[in-house]
Amino acid sequence: MQSILQYRRLHHRDLDTQSRQIAHERQHEGKDSSSTIEVTANGDDSTSPREWSTLHRTRAAAIVWLLVFSQGWVSTCDSEATKPAGLAYHVSETSQTLATALFMIGLSTGALIAGPVSETVGRNPVYLGSTVLLLVFTLGAALAPNFGAQVAFRFLSGVASSPTLSVYGGTLADLFSDEERKAIWPVFATAPLLGPVLAPFAGGWIVQNYEWRWTLWVGLIFAGFSFLLALLFLPETFGPELLRWKAQHLRQVTGNHNYMAPIESAEPLQKRLTTNAARPITFFTTEPIVMALGFYLVLVFLINFSFLNGFEFIFTQTYSLSTGLTSLDFLSIALGILLDVALTPLYNRLANRVHRKNCRAFVKRKHSNPPDSSSSDSLAPTTDNDNPQTAAPPELALLRAAIAAPFLPTSLFWLAWTNYANISPASGYIATLVFGYAFSALFISSYQYIISSYEVHSSSALASVTLARYFVGGGMIVATRPMYQGIGVHWVLSLLGVLAAVLVPVPWVLVRYGDSVRRRSKFASSPEDD
Secondary structure, three states: OHHHHHHHHHHHOOOOHHHHHHHHHHHHHOOOOOOOEEOOOOOOOOOOHHHOOHHHHHHHHHHHHHHHHHHHHHHHOOHHHHHHHHHHHOOOHHHHOHHHHHHHHHHHHHHHHHHHHHHHHOHHHHHHHHHHHHHHHHHHHHHOOOHHHHHHHHHHHHHHHHHHHHHHHHHHHHHOOHHHHHHHHHHHOHHHHHHHHHHHHHHHHHHHHOOOOHHHHHHHHHHHHHHHHHHHHOOOOOHHHHHHHHHHHHHHHHOOOOEEOHHHHHOOHHHHHHHHHOHHHHHHHHOHHHHHHHHHHHHHHHHHHHHHOOHHHHHHHHHOOOHHHHOHHHHHHHHHHHHHHHOHHHHHHHHHHHHHHHHHHHHHHHHHOOOOOOOOOOOOOOOOOOOHHHOOOHHHHHHHHHHHOOHHHHHHHHHHOOOOOOOOHHHHHHHHHHHHHHHHHHHHHHHHHHHHHHHHHHHHHHHHHHHHHHHHHHHHHHHHHHHHHHHHHHHHHHHHHHHHHHHOHHHHHHHHHHHHHHHOOOOOOOOOOO
């Protein structure tokens, strides 16, 4: 609804200065002139989302945040209902975990087309269309008469939810500059982190006090509310699509059909969809940044899903806690996520200090030595003018991950060897808080780096990573239960801790050498672009 009103306002407004000038200059050529007139934003705030008022941009970002949060909630809303749902459908608890696992695999499947489609037809059709499907399939899962129907609807729900959970980073890139995103992204990124964590927390108490299907009904109500807000108030933010609207407006007003937006004059729609649909796979197999961070995040999410799906063994069985009390561990993780976000000003202060230090060193080297194009320092200012302070490199975003990375194995080893009945469960709650802090920092900084590096193609880049991490995560949901049953809590968490320890140097390596990685990228920004 909001994007329709936005489209109508653009269509019925007067021509902007650029449009009037072009129309006047082309008048003598006649309407049948064969030369294409490329339409640009030219300072027109209606087609430049970053020029919108702060209030307008913040409102749009908040609506998208709620969409992502609610759909993240739906992804794990029934995870605490494994036992009662299994009894209702006469299947084992391990089999019942397929409901959540297939949702995750559905997320990875939908990511193949989510980002590219949003970069072809705009963000809003993707958000609204996919959310309608999510509501329908979640309703089907809530009413499913048997196990087969339930897991099928949960898989389809995952496919439908994937576009929103894949594209939201692109919306942030549409609305805010790189400098603005440094402050906004950590808050924005809590949506896909808090949703899947708070849903099991609420689900534990729902299952304990109500019929298990209410976990799905609550998720459906929440997602439906966010859909209504988006339908009524969310504007289109994809700049190339807004320029296409502007070109249509100019063709209608002037009668000159040579006005073309860049997205129209490039390729036919069908060919663009075909080309863009292959982009996530292309990114993951050819883009060095996506390959490096994608593999890293796959392992991080493998650890995450293996850890979260062991709470029944870690807390319920060790301490004989109820389902509701066990779900408090998810609240601890949520508090860890919020702790990481609260530390954002300190991270930014550190990044600014490092940047100023490197700026001074850069200027000193520039005036004392001839330029050396072969040198590669990721933290050097990405500019070749005398004012390097204006171009902080994207790698500074990874300082957050570099600082937090050691806390991931620390939390896992801590929980592994304090998980005894004679040790207070409070120790485990604190360990999960530390885990939440570390996981949040790794996720936020990695995604911020990808968004800053890929800008307009960030949705496809994020979709590539989403595909891989949710596919692996879905598999681990099913695999972890036999692991905990087979070798026990202590050794499963220790193995995860060892893997996390091996990954600790990765952010530091990317901080140091990320610049040279970006230089080899076809789609990412590089120092030469800045």
